[in-house]
Amino acid sequence: MRDAPNHQVDALVSGLVVIAAARLLRVGFLHGTALSSFSLASVLPVLTTYLLGFALLVTAFYILGMPKPSWATLLWAKLSRYERLAAHVLRYSALAGLAVIVGKAIIVRAGLETFGSDGMLFTQYGTDLVLTGRNPYAVSMIEAYQRYHVSQDLATFRIDGSLVTALSYPAMSVLTYIPQAALHIPNLDLTTLIFFGVSFTLIIWSSPWSCAWIPLVLLSANSDLIAFSGGGVFDAIWLLPMLFAMFAAARQKVFVSGLLFGWACSAKQTPWLAAPFLIVFFVMERKSIVDGLRFAGGAALSFFAINAPFIVANPAAWFVGSLTPVAGGAPLVERGTGPILLNLAGITALPKEFFSVLGLMVLASCVVAYAAYYTRIRWLAWAAPVLALWCNYRSLQNYFVFYIPITYLGVLLQMREQPIIRRPFGRIAASWAIVSAIAVIVIGFKQRDATALAGNVQVSEAIDEDRLGASSRLIVDVRNDEPRPVSPVFALLHKTRVAPMIWRRVDGPQEISAHQISRFTIEAPEGFNGLVPFESGMHIRVYERGTEKRWSSVVEDFSRFDAHPLEHLLGNPKFTNWTQHGDRRVPYGWRDASFRGRDDVTVGLKENQDGVAIRIQNRATRPRKALALAGLEQPLRSGVNAITVDATTMGLTPCVALAKELPEFAVGFEMRVRSGQRIRTFLSSCSSIQIGGSKNDVRIFIPAQADTRKTYDVYFADLVKPELFSAFTRENHPFIVVFAGVRPGNVAREAAVIFHSIIGRYGALQSR
Known part of the structure; x- marks a missing residue:
């Protein structure tokens, strides 16, 4: 026996879907940005995972109103006796959890001037320009890289080797951050996090009491x-503003909803593709085209009112910036x-137009399908563009992952509307989907090598x-079998970072003559993202400048080009190529690891299937607060014989430590406390490190002028050389170095060089 739908059960089941x-989209992202190999067997599971995730977003709407088993209704009736108490506990605990998550993110970033993308860098520079009365659309954003000393790792490249240097978003991408910039508060991410916190607060408050916890689980399921x-x-x-527009639509305020949607579209281009679905939504809600026009009019009015000052000031500049992908210039990388993964993995060489047409076909098909099945999925209109966005030749995760909370709110709003008329997925729709899929596959197969040039490219060294x-x-050799000369542009990606970077030509001709072979030396762009790890496979492309035509070569086993496999026992021993990582600067190849525990500091050895890892552990002084303090863990890529290891602590005072060859120095350590109080300095013995069967004492040295209010972060290296310290001084990051070595012959000599360098730069050090 089945009973009538129960709103609480409906919301709970659809929320779980x-x-x-959300979890499937996260899994797809993890595997899609770090492929196991450049093969169809590696790419297909990623694409399948995404498609299943998108299918579940639709299913969450489709199952609303379906009769539930009688036992579920009876069980819910018993639980509802405690509804009042449970409602308060669940809702307010969910809000408290959200406050902790967002608050922690804000605290970590407060005071740090960091940029996680070129978009945020341009926004920061744009606010500076607006506050000084200048039009950010009329100024090249290349100046932002110099002004804020940011590496071009963040840059968006075109296939001709140039960078995107125009403000690439509508006006609200800058205007939203004007208040924070006017107050001279660094890190515009703080404003973004406030918007994020308010958005999820609205979603939690709108949830039935039994589902108040679901938004928090969404954040866990997809941490992106x-x-x-x-x-x-x-x-x-x-x-x-998109959520506000949904609430206005639920209250039948069509024009207001349009105004709010126009606000959302003025922040970024991502919601633009929702417009056709929403027009259909409002037309079919009241069976009147007038409502659709009212919504469209409100959206257009809001959008152009916000952007009007910049459009009037320089229409061409605004148009080029806001429509960067289609406003001229070479295509973006x-x-x-x-589906673009097929190209990135070197499986196909489909042109950009194929993916653009595919996206438009999917968008049109989804609009038709939405209109046909409107009665079952009407609030899906607000999240319907996800599939079309995913099919584009630039399908970044953030383009569609923010439609997850929109989907959940849409489920809640649709759940409240009864009756729901069930309409099964018909034969016509199924036939259309199958025919469309076959057509795409056939066209794709015929076009799979459409951008390939005659000839090849090979890596020599x-x-x-x-x-x-x-x-x-x-060093690469390029053979041009085309009947014309070709001006080359080099782009590389690797399995652990499937994002092409443009490499600079250092040596080699400007053009490759027809039917000739030319040798080139190419160099990675500034920063670390473009570097290709030897442990990863790589994919090199050589574009004909200004076109999508290219030579392409995949090297699955890149380690065979490693000329010094035993010299870099640890990655990046010189600490070159620093980048921002959370609340600290981290060298290329390093990652954070958090530890919790008692009041002590330990240095130890950890073995796993990948080899050996050295770990230094910095523990909280107040375990009752369960403060997770930062440590770092770096795996060794070789055996454990004859290894020299540095553990380096970044901080705001210069220090250096040596191995047991200099026993006259005492042992000390600066402890990091995240409780907001002054740093508590203590001196204690550290555990010894056992490497290759030999125990080596750890010596840590602190200067006499060490400031107890400062904090330190921990890093590791494997060689002690003067070049290591030049990286620190170049970045203006004084430091502590902890050293434990097993090569006595080298330690004293290297230590003397380092001490001389440090004393000359910072003055005499005093042991403790």
């Missing part, structure tokens, strides 16, 4: 939402986790100048 969809919002991706500033365990220069 949305959670599953909070990570992007605090990492330079500002989609949250269009998410909030392909990137994403959708890989150079690792800084012993990073990753190549910073390549």
Whole structure:
């Protein structure tokens, strides 16, 4: 026996489906940005995972109103006896949890001037220009890189090797951040996080009491939402007005909903593709085209009112900036986790137009399908563009992941509307879907090599100048079998970062003559993202400048080009190529690891299937607060014989430590406390490190002028050389170095060089 639908059960079941969809999109992203190999067997599971996730977003609407088993209704009736108490506990605890998540993200980033994307960098520079009375659309954003000393790792490249240097978003992407910029508060991510927090507060408050916890689980199932919002991706500033527009639509305020939607579209281009679905939504809600026109009119009025000052000041500049992907210039470099992965993996060489047409076909098909099945999925209109966005040649995760909370709110709003008329997925719709899929596959197969040039490219040598365990220069041979000369542009990506980067030509001709072979030396762009790790496979493309035509070559086993496999026992021993990582600066190849525990500091050895890792552990002084303090863990890529290891602590005072060859120095350590109080300095013995069967004492040295209010972060290296310290001084980051070595012959000599350098720069050190 089945009973009538229960709103609480409906919301709970559909909410769980949305959670599953969110998790699938996260899994697809993880595997799509770090492929196991450049093969169809690696790409297809990623595409399938995404498609399943999108299907579940639709399913969350489709199952609303379906009769539930009688036992579920009876069980819910018993639980509802405690509804009043449970409603308060669940809702307010969910709000408290959200406050902790967003508050922690804000605290970590407060005071740090960091940029997680070129979009946020341009926004920061744009606010500076607006506050000085200048038009950000009329100024080249290339100046932002110099002004804020930001690496071009963040840049968006075109296939001709140039960068996107125009403000690439509508006006609200700048205007939203004007208040914070006017107050001279660094890190515009704080405003984004506030928008994000308000958005999820609205969603939690709108949830039935039994589902108040679901938005928090969504954040856990897909951590990209909070990570992007605090990492330079500002989609949250269009998410909030989009939610307001949905609430206005639920109250039949069509024109107001249009105004709010126009606000969302003025922040970023992502919601633009929702417009046709929403027009159909309002037309079919009241069976009147007038409502559709009222919504469209409100959206257009709001959008152009916000952007009007910039349009009037310089229409051409605004148009080029706001419509960067289609407003002229060379196409942007392909990137994403959708079908474009087939190109990125070197499986196909489909042109950009194929993906653009595919996206438009999918968009049109989805609009028709939405109109046909409107009665079952009407609030899906607000999240319907996800599939079309995913099919584009640039399908970044943030383009569609922020539609997850919109989907969940749409489920809640649709749940409240009864009756729901069930309409099964008909034969005509199924036939259309199958025919469309076959047509796309056939066209794609015929066009799979449409951008390939006659000839080939081969890697001859890989150079690792800084012993990073990753190549910073390549020597490549390009054979041009075309009947014309070709001006080359080099782009590389690797399996662990499936995002092409343009490499600079250091040596070689400007053009490759017809039917000739030319040798080139190419160099990675500034920063670390473009480097190719030897442990990863790589894909090199050589574009004909200004076109999509290219030579392409995949090297699955790039480690065979490593000329010094035993010299860099640890990645990046010189600490070159620093980048922002959370609340600290981290060298290329390093990652954070958090530890909790008692009041002590330990240095130890950890073995796993990948080899050996040295760990230094910095524990909280107040375990009752369960403060997770930062440590770092770096795996060794070789055996444990004859290893010299540095553990380096970054901080605001210069220090150096040596091994047991200099026993006259005492042992000390600066402890980091995140409780907001002054740093508590203590001196204690550290555990010894056992490497290759030999125990080596750890000596840590602190200068006499050490400031107890400062904090330190922990890093590791494997060699002690003067070049290591030049990286610190170049970045203006004084430091502590902890050293434990097993090569007595080298330690004293290297230590003397380092001490001389440090004393000359910072003055005498005093042991404790």
